[in-house]
Amino acid sequence: MSVYNYLLTQEGFVHKDDLTYPFEERGLQFGDGIYEVIRVYEGKYYLIKEHVDRLFRSAEAVKIKVPFTKDELYNRLDELITKNDIQTDAKVYLQITRGSAPRDHAFPTGTQANLYAYAQDLSRKTEQMKTGVKAVSKADVRWEWCYIKSLNLLPNVMAKQEASEAGCFEAILHKDGEVTECSSSNIYLVKNGDIYTHPPKKNILHGCVRMRIEQFCKEEGISFIEESFQLEDIQYADELFLSSSTAEVMPVIEVDGIKVGDSHPGRITRRMQEKYEMDAGVKGTIFAK
Numbered sequence: 001m002s003v004y005n006y007l008l009t010q011e012g013f014v015h016k017d018d019l020t021y022p023f024e025e026r027g028l029q030f031g032d033g034i035y036e037v038i039r040v041y042e043g044k045y046y047l048i049k050e051h052v053d054r055l056f057r058s059a060e061a062v063k064i065k066v067p068f069t070k071d072e073l074y075n076r077l078d079e080l081i082t083k084n085d086i087q088t089d090a091k092v093y094l095q096i097t098r099g100s101a102p103r104d105h106a107f108p109t110g111t112q113a114n115l116y117a118y119a120q121d122l123s124r125k126t127e128q129m130k131t132g133v134k135a136v137s138k139a140d141v142r143w144e145w146c147y148i149k150s151l152n153l154l155p156n157v158m159a160k161q162e163a164s165e166a167g168c169f170e171a172i173l174h175k176d177g178e179v180t181e182c183s184s185s186n187i188y189l190v191k192n193g194d195i196y197t198h199p200p201k202k203n204i205l206h207g208c209v210r211m212r213i214e215q216f217c218k219e220e221g222i223s224f225i226e227e228s229f230q231l232e233d234i235q236y237a238d239e240l241f242l243s244s245s246t247a248e249v250m251p252v253i254e255v256d257g258i259k260v261g262d263s264h265p266g267r268i269t270r271r272m273q274e275k276y277e278m279d280a281g282v283k284g285t286i287f288a289k
């Protein structure tokens with residue numbers, strides 16, 4: 001996965017080798033910052049408005065001043081694509097921290113936020129989207145404000161690592177058996193043709209792809225029920241799938257070693273994958289023979 005040369009910062013574009021930060025940087029020392037991961041298909045952003053809106057919501061929630069207006073940010077993000085001449089499938093990582101200042105828990109005064117954004121090639125996970133992936137379940141030990149896309153990702157990192165060590169794609173997180181989301185994606189259970197997912201409360205990230213899935217369901221006349229389900233409901237589910245900007249719509253065919261449904265991507269999941277491909281305007285399709 002190659003990183004493109006030019007990064008956007010609050011002061012303009014810099015070459016990736018020239019980016020320097022002091023060691024007293026609040027993102028590094030406190031995880032005092034927020035971020036977004038935005039998908040790019042053939043050099044074009046997908047769901048950019050949703051991501052920028054969420055970035056501003058996160059910033060407001062943690063009282064960080066974004067160094068650009070929304071319009072300025074759209075323009076700069078477009079420049080990031082043109083300056084790097086990106087024509088492939090990629091992702092853009094953007095983070096904003098409270099800035100650089102002598103270490104003290106309380107907010108520093110007169111400190112500017114640090115922003116950087118860079119692009120990296122990212123091809124679609126087509127094989128996994130066709131066959132489905134395995135997951136493990138883990139206790140959700142995160143804080144209560146997971147709707148903020150904060151840099152504090154240690155519980156997510158630990159859960160994903162445990163999934164990875166178990167040969168799995170994701171960790172499904174639960175609070176006393178109630179499924180919230182995954183370490184880096186939202187999750188949905190299908191039963192009798194209806195889709196169930198955790199309501200958009202403060203304890204989950206309100207995914208941009210999740211918003212599109214809700215819309216796809218409206219268009220298809222499928223019930224999108226914002227009710228949480230239990231870990232034990234998974235054994236009776238017809239289908240299970242997850243969503244994120246990097247995993248798109250991903251079928252989950254096994255959880256904790258137990259098969260889900262008939263252990264193949266199900267009809268509703270496939271329909272959501274089809275709708276996603278159409279909505280994102282991707283060139284290839286995972287449905288080609």
Ligand code: PDD
Binds near residue numbers: 205209243246
């Ligand atoms: N993760 N839930 C969590 C905890 C996430 O970290 C993500 C995204 C999502 C899905 O959100 P969206 O549909 O907006 O991508 C849900 C990104 C991809 C990441 O941290 O890399």
